[in-house]
Amino acid sequence: MPDPLSLLRHVFGYRSFRPGQEPLVTALLEGRDALGVMPTGAGKSLCYQIPALAREGVTLVVSPLISLMKDQVDALRESGVAAEALHSALPEGEWPRILRRLRTESPCLLYVAPERLETPFFLQVLESLWVNLFVVDEAHCVSQWGHDFRPSYLRIPEALARLSHRPPLGAFTATATPEVREDIVLRLGLRDPLVLSTGFDRPNLSFRVERPRDKKAFLRDFLGPRGSRSGIVYCATRKAVEEVCAFLRDRGVGAVRYHAGLEDEEREANQEAFVRDRAPVMVATNAFGMGIDKSDVRFVVHYNMPLSLDGYYQEAGRAGRDGERSECLLLYAPGDVATARFLVGQAEGEEARRQGFRKLQAMVDYCHTPRCLRGTLLRYFGDRDVPERCGNCGSCDDGTELRDATLETKMVLSCVYRMGERAGGRRFSPALLTKVLKGGLDREVRSLGFQELSTWGLLRDMPREGIRDLVDTLAAEGYLALSDDDRPVATFTPRAWTFLKGQDRVLLPRRVPRSRAEGFWTPREEAAEDLFETLRALRRRIAEEQGVPPYVVFPDSTLRALC
Ligand code: ADP
Ligand code: MG
Numbered sequence: 338m339p340d341p342l343s344l345l346r347h348v349f350g351y352r353s354f355r356p357g358q359e360p361l362v363t364a365l366l367e368g369r370d371a372l373g374v375m376p377t378g379a380g381k382s383l384c385y386q387i388p389a390l391a392r393e394g395v396t397l398v399v400s401p402l403i404s405l406m407k408d409q410v411d412a413l414r415e416s417g418v419a420a421e422a423l424h425s426a427l428p429e430g431e432w433p434r435i436l437r438r439l440r441t442e443s444p445c446l447l448y449v450a451p452e453r454l455e456t457p458f459f460l461q462v463l464e465s466l467w468v469n470l471f472v473v474d475e476a477h478c479v480s481q482w483g484h485d486f487r488p489s490y491l492r493i494p495e496a497l498a499r500l501s502h503r504p505p506l507g508a509f510t511a512t513a514t515p516e517v518r519e520d521i522v523l524r525l526g527l528r529d530p531l532v533l534s535t536g537f538d539r540p541n542l543s544f545r546v547e548r549p550r551d552k553k554a555f556l557r558d559f560l561g562p563r564g565s566r567s568g569i570v571y572c573a574t575r576k577a578v579e580e581v582c583a584f585l586r587d588r589g590v591g592a593v594r595y596h597a598g599l600e601d602e603e604r605e606a607n608q609e610a611f612v613r614d615r616a617p618v619m620v621a622t623n624a625f626g627m628g629i630d631k632s633d634v635r636f637v638v639h640y641n642m643p644l645s646l647d648g649y650y651q652e653a654g655r656a657g658r659d660g661e662r663s664e665c666l667l668l669y670a671p672g673d674v675a676t677a678r679f680l681v682g683q684a685e686g687e688e689a690r691r692q693g694f695r696k697l698q699a700m701v702d703y704c705h706t707p708r709c710l711r712g713t714l715l716r717y718f719g720d721r722d723v724p725e726r727c728g729n730c731g732s733c734d735d736g737t738e739l740r741d742a743t744l745e746t747k748m749v750l751s752c753v754y755r756m757g758e759r760a761g762g763r764r765f766s767p768a769l770l771t772k773v774l775k776g777g778l779d780r781e782v783r784s785l786g787f788q789e790l791s792t793w794g795l796l797r798d799m800p801r802e803g804i805r806d807l808v809d810t811l812a813a814e815g816y817l818a819l820s821d822d823d824r825p826v827a828t829f830t831p832r833a834w835t836f837l838k839g840q841d842r843v844l845l846p847r848r849v850p851r852s853r854a855e856g857f858w859t860p861r862e863e864a865a866e867d868l869f870e871t872l873r874a875l876r877r878r879i880a881e882e883q884g885v886p887p888y889v890v891f892p893d894s895t896l897r898a899l900c
């Protein structure tokens with residue numbers, strides 16, 4: 338049996354293995370199942386191609402995209418490796434030739450689309466092949482919690498069962514949270530697999546979230562200095578793709594479009610133009626990108642917020658596969674959240690919707706967090722020992738100014754507390770909370786009995802979007818919990834109690850231009866008075882809970898100091 342290192346050198350022409358490759362190769366060679374979780378561009382293909390060459394027989398690779406398969410097969414053939422692909426775009430007449438080759442040539446790699454696994458004919462063919470290694474690429478497609486669920490991936494165990502003996506099973510993905518990882522192991526039926534994750538950090542990518550008033554103008558200004566460098570602009574809908582692409586073309590940017598509503602011909606031509614550097618900017622829905630082999634994408638802009646961090650990181654990760662510095666920018670507007678909630682609410686099944694809303698909340702939190710964005714992403718994907726600051730993201734950039742938001746935070750939390758008291762445990766949305774803080778007095782406010790609280794208008798002088806942003810930021814920071822459904826409700830968290838009782842200060846990034854920030858918000862006297870009352874009520878409650886007199890909890894003077 339040829340050894341892996343000599344295959345790496347002589348067949349693929351590389352000097353040494355990259356991190357994670359060797360243990361995965363060894364596991365599969367020794368007949369052990371394996372799950373490899375490595376970022377895009379890390380080199381997952383070699384992890385199964387080398388074992389495929391070192392073992393006799395056929396290696397079956399399930400791969401979700403035709404373009405992906407074609408690229409791989411072409412590259413393998415160029416290296417002199419026998420490889421075939423079976424998918425719907427293949428003329429029927431080709432089948433006999435391919436089958437003959439599979440039965441006579443060894444080793445040989447066979448790439449198949451997951452849908453093939455559902456056809457009785459193919460399952461019969463499988464029974465007659467000597468499959469010695471079974472590979473599932475983009476394995477997160479098997480999980481409903483992932484962002485690219487493909488139902489036909491669920492047929493994989495059935496296909497495996499058709500084989501005369503069960504070969505080792507290798508699964509590979511770039512994006513997998515711990516729960517998606519468990520789901521992959523469970524649904525594919527991996528047996529005592531080697532699970533290897535190289536960590537998710539992509540140090541050459543910088544991350545930034547911006548909330549421009551005019552996204553189009555912002556995008557134009559962003560693209561200007563980047564000239565002819567390649568980049569992708571992801572939009573949430575086909576309509577947005579059309580608008581943004583037309584807008585950029587009108588302003589002389591060489592942009593092309595891509596979405597599922599276009600004719601195949603145009604899609605292919607546009608993709609080709611982008612990959613061959615004839616068009617620097619690709620404006621697309623998330624239908625574009627998987628399997629696109631372009632390593633010098635210098636920026637990925639999300640014009641709308643995606644539905645999950647899984648999807649976001651996968652798409653943003655298409656930047657900088659060559660290891661050069663590249664930018665990932667997300668343009669956030671609170672309106673994106675409503676659209677996203679609507680989309681998640683369309684999912685089949687209650688559990689799927691609940692998970693969807695939970696993932697969406699993590700995405701919204703990312704847009705609001707004052708913390709290191711890279712750290713937020715990496716922790717979400719289960720990386721441990723993530724540094725507090727990475728020095729290469731919007732939050733870590735020295736330019737980000739923090740402002741003391743302790744008082745506003747107390748206002749918001751005390752309002753939540755009061756509303757909870759008044760409403761007798763009834764639930765209320767961040768939108769309603771915002772309205773009451775702003776001092777709105779409409780029918781909803783009156784019917785729920787909040788008019789008195791609203792008359793105070795605790796944050797009356799702050800712009801409404803500013804209040805809503807603050808509420809969302811406090812949720813991202815864990816002071817408020819937003820429930821996992823399409824009508825989120827805000828509730829108190831233990832952290833909010835601790836904060837109200839303590840002397841901690843809250844620092845949040847200043848998100849308004851400096852000129853407007855000066856004198857941005859000054860508390861009114863009566864607002865401070867109201868806060869004092871709230872804290873006294875809070876103290877009574879704590880005292881009751883602990884069975885001690887209120888002054889033991891803390892004296893009036895402390896409360897005054899807090900206000
Ligand atoms: P992934 O599937 O993890 O996104 P690929 O398998 O497509 O990544 O590999 C990305 C690129 O890295 C390819 O161009 C591949 O040839 C290259 N590559 C893989 N392994 C090595 C290695 N050990 N040394 C140098 N280049 C490698
Ligand atoms: Mg790959």
Ligand code: ZN
Pocket residue numbers: 708709710711712726727728729730731732733
């Ligand atoms: Zn950072």
